Amino acid sequence: MTTAKAVKNVPPHPMDGLLRTERIPHIWCPGCGIGTVFSAVLAAIKNTGWDPNTIAMVSGIGCTGRMAGYIRLDSFHTTHGRALPFATGLKLAKPDTKVIIVSGDGDLFAIGGNHFIHAARRNMDMTVVCVNNFNYGMTGGQQAPSTPLGAKTTTTVNGSPEEPFNLCDLAATCGATYVARWTAMQVRSLRSSISEALEKRGFSFVEVITPCPSSFGRRNRMGTALEMMKFYQGRSVIRSDIDPSEAVVDIDREIVVGKFVDIERPTFMDHYEKVNRLNLPQWRAMHPDHQKGR
Amino acid sequence: MNGDEACCEGALAAGCRFFAGYPITPATEVAESMSRRLPEIGGIYIQMEDEIASMAAILGASWGGVKSMTSTSGPGFSLMMENIGLGICTETPCVVCNVQRAGPSTGLPTLVAQGDMMQARWGSHGHYEIIALSPSSPQEMFDFTIRAFNLSEYYRLPVIILADETIGHMNERVIIPQEEDIEIVNRRKPTVSREDYLPYEADADGIAPMANCGDGYRIHVTGLTHDDRGYPAMDAKAQEKMITRLVDKIRKNRDKIIRTQNLYLDDADVVVVSYGISARSAMQAVRDARKDGIKAGLIKLDTIWPFPEELIRSVASRSKAMIMAEINGGQMVLELERSAFGACPVSLVSNFGGRILHPGLILNAVAKAAKEKT
Numbered sequence A: 001m002t003t004a005k006a007v008k009n010v011p012p013h014p015m016d017g018l019l020r021t022e023r024i025p026h027i028w029c030p031g032c033g034i035g036t037v038f039s040a041v042l043a044a045i046k047n048t049g050w051d052p053n054t055i056a057m058v059s060g061i062g063c064t065g066r067m068a069g070y071i072r073l074d075s076f077h078t079t080h081g082r083a084l085p086f087a088t089g090l091k092l093a094k095p096d097t098k099v100i101i102v103s104g105d106g107d108l109f110a111i112g113g114n115h116f117i118h119a120a121r122r123n124m125d126m127t128v129v130c131v132n133n134f135n136y137g138m139t140g141g142q143q144a145p146s147t148p149l150g151a152k153t154t155t156t157v158n159g160s161p162e163e164p165f166n167l168c169d170l171a172a173t174c175g176a177t178y179v180a181r182w183t184a185m186q187v188r189s190l191r192s193s194i195s196e197a198l199e200k201r202g203f204s205f206v207e208v209i210t211p212c213p214s215s216f217g218r219r220n221r222m223g224t225a226l227e228m229m230k231f232y233q234g235r236s237v238i239r240s241d242i243d244p245s246e247a248v249v250d251i252d253r254e255i256v257v258g259k260f261v262d263i264e265r266p267t268f269m270d271h272y273e274k275v276n277r278l279n280l281p282q283w284r285a286m287h288p289d290h291q292k293g294r
Numbered sequence B: 001m002n003g004d005e006a007c008c009e010g011a012l013a014a015g016c017r018f019f020a021g022y023p024i025t026p027a028t029e030v031a032e033s034m035s036r037r038l039p040e041i042g043g044i045y046i047q048m049e050d051e052i053a054s055m056a057a058i059l060g061a062s063w064g065g066v067k068s069m070t071s072t073s074g075p076g077f078s079l080m081m082e083n084i085g086l087g088i089c090t091e092t093p094c095v096v097c098n099v100q101r102a103g104p105s106t107g108l109p110t111l112v113a114q115g116d117m118m119q120a121r122w123g124s125h126g127h128y129e130i131i132a133l134s135p136s137s138p139q140e141m142f143d144f145t146i147r148a149f150n151l152s153e154y155y156r157l158p159v160i161i162l163a164d165e166t167i168g169h170m171n172e173r174v175i176i177p178q179e180e181d182i183e184i185v186n187r188r189k190p191t192v193s194r195e196d197y198l199p200y201e202a203d204a205d206g207i208a209p210m211a212n213c214g215d216g217y218r219i220h221v222t223g224l225t226h227d228d229r230g231y232p233a234m235d236a237k238a239q240e241k242m243i244t245r246l247v248d249k250i251r252k253n254r255d256k257i258i259r260t261q262n263l264y265l266d267d268a269d270v271v272v273v274s275y276g277i278s279a280r281s282a283m284q285a286v287r288d289a290r291k292d293g294i295k296a297g298l299i300k301l302d303t304i305w306p307f308p309e310e311l312i313r314s315v316a317s318r319s320k321a322m323i324m325a326e327i328n329g330g331q332m333v334l335e336l337e338r339s340a341f342g343a344c345p346v347s348l349v350s351n352f353g354g355r356i357l358h359p360g361l362i363l364n365a366v367a368k369a370a371k372e373k374t
């Protein structure tokens, strides 16, 4: 990785305001799908029209987690798996902040799996974008809890003997208020889904099936980055509003995409406010305007 | 009130308004008190799914601009180690109270020990400096918790309170001063514009002003080695610069951070060094020794880390012997030996945990050392 000097004399990028341009070039491999997802995240944030000073990005560790280093927002690159509890503290300390978490499938569902299920259960008001590239990109392509049964990684050279999680089903089961999945190629749907997720009150989750050409693609002979993009898109079928347990990800047959959950449910803060309002006169005195904050 | 409750009250007095924790004996009462008290003053209590999450959450809350704290004991303290390192590297003010019980592993959950002294110093990977305080009474639990917050806000790091089961569960009178009589330190804020702000550029005293999330500075915070801008910098030079500052901001301010309570040091032949609950046994032993005509003295370590090397060195050079009294197999005695630097013999009075040190045991050691020819 390079410590980039300020780039001079380049035409302005449409997302310049939200990009730490002085940190470009980024560390992602040529053709990596994370860049596409990052652009979608930036566009979705722009789309909300929110004051950038009221938005924070939190990530864990991994190739995806590096997004936090390129966005010109208050941004936190934490420890592997711990983005969600860090974000929980941040959100509760500063309830008016919109918190967006970006991280990998390994970060959020292996080492961070415990935090994911509890953040969803509590309905913490935040948006999680998970780049699912079916492996641990950062460390060279090892098996992840999302690695398809039989797929090759550096630690499953004969094919993975484990069945993967259905991430959207897990999110829905644990209580997420908004759950969607797209492939990185479906840019427009992805962008609008992330926008919706950001606007949603409660724990919203967007999974993005993303090519990792350098590791997962190479080991499973999936061709170039572009071929991989097209392959995932070609396998995808849009079936919005079906039960997320039926929204399978089977890269040999079909990848079900769409919006699977969009419900209302009180958040952690709603409940915290309520129990304290009911029982504590002090709280009532301190928080006359209890609808404030999300 | 008991020590755990005093810790809670100290935290609130210091301005703590966020607590994330996970129940564990003998620290549970800190969390329980916090869960009752915080909502009463508009704060947030959250019980996390584990201690890893608790530590992560208090770091997040601190960046949100709210003074934050967690409490735990051995097994939970072990789980917090990685994120304590994140707090060190990102210079995040917060307080961790470890009410120690006997280990390793699940050990003796309900019984006293002081076995986590070195873990507090070196438990997270890599090289760094830490601040840790050790209270010897519920009153000190209250006072030291306030001081822990003040130090963490000033020096920008997680400050550890190394209490123990006996202090945590002991009931004693605690005097809570008037609000205006309590000294409160708050983190230094940047005064320059966003364009001119370098989040990790330190002032002359080695401390960098801290912008909170939402202050408009749009900071980047990472546990990777970083430059003054807070951006990852992956080379030895950046590492050297960053760690030098993290280490120096504590080392160079040692005199301001270190506090001890000294008894009869002026003419002491035999000096007992101790801390936490053991310092109370040691105090009794030293008083009893004086009654027996032995010139004994005491150094009670209020700050464990950084260790008072200079004080020990000078006392050792004019003492006949020094004795460490602690409930572990011999941890701080290593620091005592190192600091005494051969100027006088150093010995240890200890047990492996489960019970406090009997003053008689320390008195015997003092009497024996006093008789020894030099």
Ligand SMILES: Cc1ncc(C[n+]2csc(CCOP(=O)(O)OP(=O)(O)O)c2C)c(N)n1
Residues within 6 Å of the ligand: A061, A062, A063, A064, A065, A080, A103, A104, A105, A106, A107, A108, A131, A133, A135, A136, A137, A138, A139, A144
């Ligand atoms: C506690 C800990 N264990 C292991 C690692 C090494 N590590 C760094 S990133 C990573 C996996 C990243 O995979 P994923 O979350 O899927 O992100 P990706 O790189 O694929 O975007 C691992 C195992 C670490 N940094 N910390």
Ligand code: SF4
Residues within 6 Å of the ligand: A027, A028, A029, A031, A032, A033, A034, A063, A064, A133, A137, A138, A211, A212, A213, A214, A215, A216
């Ligand atoms: S290793 Fe894979 S996920 Fe990481 S940057 Fe390269 S292509 Fe992208």
Ligand SMILES: [Mg+2]
Residues within 6 Å of the ligand: A062, A104, A105, A106, A131, A132, A133, A134, A135, A136, A137, A144
């Ligand atoms: Mg991955």
